[in-house]
Amino acid sequence: MHRVTLALSDPPAVAGAGVGVHGVVSAHDVFKLPDLWQLHLYGYTAELVLEGTAHPIRPGHVSLIPPGAEVHYHYRGRSAHLYAHFRLPGAGERRDVAVMRDAGDQAPLIAASLRQAIAAVPDTRARASAEVWTVLWRVAGLPVAGSPDAVVAAAIEHIEADLAAPLSVPGIARAAGVSHNHLTRLFRAHTGHTVVGYIRRRRLARALHLLRESTLAIPAIAAAVGIPDLQAFNKACRRELGASPRALRAQGGPAGDR
Numbered sequence: 001m002h003r004v005t006l007a008l009s010d011p012p013a014v015a016g017a018g019v020g021v022h023g024v025v026s027a028h029d030v031f032k033l034p035d036l037w038q039l040h041l042y043g044y045t046a047e048l049v050l051e052g053t054a055h056p057i058r059p060g061h062v063s064l065i066p067p068g069a070e071v072h073y074h075y076r077g078r079s080a081h082l083y084a085h086f087r088l089p090g091a092g093e094r095r096d097v098a099v100m101r102d103a104g105d106q107a108p109l110i111a112a113s114l115r116q117a118i119a120a121v122p123d124t125r126a127r128a129s130a131e132v133w134t135v136l137w138r139v140a141g142l143p144v145a146g147s148p149d150a151v152v153a154a155a156i157e158h159i160e161a162d163l164a165a166p167l168s169v170p171g172i173a174r175a176a177g178v179s180h181n182h183l184t185r186l187f188r189a190h191t192g193h194t195v196v197g198y199i200r201r202r203r204l205a206r207a208l209h210l211l212r213e214s215t216l217a218i219p220a221i222a223a224a225v226g227i228p229d230l231q232a233f234n235k236a237c238r239r240e241l242g243a244s245p246r247a248l249r250a251q252g253g254p255a256g257d258r
Helices: 104-120 125-140 148-161 169-176 180-191 195-213 218-224 230-241 245-251
Strands: 003-007 013-022 028-031 037-042 046-050 053-057 061-065 071-074 079-087 094-098 100-102
Touching: 003 061, 013 104, 013 125, 037 104, 037 125, 053 061, 053 100, 079 104, 079 125, 094 100, 094 125, 104 125, 148 169, 148 180, 148 195, 169 180, 169 195, 180 195, 195 218, 195 230, 195 245, 218 230, 218 245, 230 245
Parallel strands: none
Antiparallel strands: 003 094, 013 079, 028 071, 037 061, 037 079, 046 053, 046 071, 061 100
């Protein structure tokens, strides 16, 4: 088994979470959880065999094991990992996810959420479910290091984090670890937009949200979305959103930052 399918539209029902310690009594464990999913974040080197498929375990790797699947663990001494056992809703949005992934720079965030879930299990199951749900979405969104998906994800993360700042395609490419031309090709292929077009669309979507859902002054909104020149902001709103900032604010109504 190499991949599993997760239903993530609704939060999981967490049955348990904690720190699992293995490899002390035996270097080989075989077990299954008949009704529960297993999520593990590892801090050691070992091997997981799932339905005949061997998966190397390294520190920072995360695994997802479906209910009823028999697992064989081969340890190299005392081995501790963070885990959550949970049920998933049977319907809703589904994501295809690898059984074993290197969490990379997301590992500390996943670990922090799992520790919060562990602390919440005794008294606040809703909090535990929220933390594990966050982890599942993070894991579902992990790109393969060096892949086109990873490059585009890094570029989008940089854009979204610095939307209020001056942004250039060469600067975004540097943040994503590729050349300007390579990013341009990958970005259009994966999103259907140019980098510049994506930035413009995201800035105006955020501006529309703030215009309709807040009382923040229009000059402050313009600065917050990276278009501090009011004349340029006004032109961008008219061109992309069909009305001036004042008119858009007067229209009211929901406008999610999407």
